[in-house]
Amino acid sequence: MSINLKRRVLLKGSLAASTLGVAAGAGLLAPQAVLAAWNTDAFKAKTEADAMTAMFGATEAEASGAIDVSAPEIAENGAVVPIKVETSLKAESISIVAPNNPSPMVSSFALGEGAQSFASTRIKMGKTGDVIAVVKADGKLYSARKSVKVTIGGCGG
Amino acid sequence: MANSMKIRAKSKDGVADVKVLITHPMEGGGRKDPKTGNDIEPHFIQDVVFEVNGKAVITASLSGGVSKNPYLNCKVAANAGDTLKVSWTDNKGETDTAEAAVG
Incomplete structure (x- = not known):
């Protein structure tokens, strides 16, 4: 039971972390405020x-x-x-x-x-x-x- | 590509002298590998964006004609304590960002 609980916590934790990772990745890919596009x-x-x-x-x-x-x-x-x-x-x-x-x-x-x-x-x-x-x-x-x-x-x- | 940049920004009379050194091969393409004879594919930084306190002030567009490990120097209106952010993107989509406090 206690092992199972820990498993849940671990899963939840890693899920949250991966969501964060995706968000950070999207932030990097978002277009920056550029004054001129590469010509x-x-x-x-x-x-x-x-x-x-x-x-x-x-x-x-x-x-x-x-x-x-x-x-x-x-x-x-x-x-x-x-x-x-x-x-x-x-x-x-x-x-x-x-x-x-x-x-x-x-x-x-x-x-x-x-x-x-x-x-x-x-x-x-x-x-x-x-x-x-x-x-x-x-x-x-x-x-x-x-x-x-x-x-x-x-x-x- | 973490820590690819060295930034120095020094303000005097409201104008900051900004110097950036980026570690990057800046391969323009068109060269051949002397050992294999194969073309070396282009790999260079295309855009460098300078932001002061979150506002884009300068966009530098570079080509493979800029020297390896590019050095960029520009001047922007900024005072000591302002935040300068520099971000670059290359032709392969690699990118890096660094921040420095104006001194």
């Missing part, structure tokens, strides 16, 4: 123009002196190239494009309320070329570029 077309695009069209619906971005792109002049290791983008424009998004990469659209930061117009990360570069920062502000596109000389490419094997 498959833009990131899969093979040319700068296609990537720009998929991301912004336009290929032209006005060159702007208000955008500051920091990148090394010579990157000894193309697998890790630090990039920093800063602008006095009120940016809605900052995207980093490497036209010579197999997939030029490298990353894009969607900046919501409370975010400063700043983004920095480390990217891979297959070969020497420009890094373009595309800033969307007031519904318009602005860009600035910096040339990076890559000694050892970071895309191929």
Whole structure:
């Protein structure tokens, strides 16, 4: 009798635990409050123009002196190239494009309320070329570029 | 993928400098395994969401063109004591979340 009772308790306990597990799992799978969905077309695009069209619906971005792109002049290791983008424009998004990469659209930061117009990360570069920062502000596109000389490419094997 | 992230957030004059380091292979695909000659399948983080006190402030979309073990640095309006939450999701549906107090 007492053994049976314990069995009940144990079963009940494990059932409760598994329900909790399912709930936690569902919570993780629930869509997060994202500001921008991952743009498959833009990131899969093979040319700068296609990537720009998929991301912004336009290929032209006005060159702007208000955008500051920091990148090394010579990157000894193309697998890790630090990039920093800063602008006095009120940016809605900052995207980093490497036209010579197999997939030029490298990353894009969607900046919501409370975010400063700043983004920095480390990217891979297959070969020497420009890094373009595309800033969307007031519904318009602005860009600035910096040339990076890559000694050892970071895309191929 | 627990503890895949290191977060540092330091506030000065109402703006927090947020630095995140994530442990992830960031394999873009298109490479071949030098030993077997087989294609290495893509495995990279797609979305990183930054939340301050439960409100999404920045969504960073990444590709396989971002370096292995990605480092992200951004700046958000936040004061010391605010809660910063960072969550990432990769192309295989793996995900991780971490929280840090703004210092």
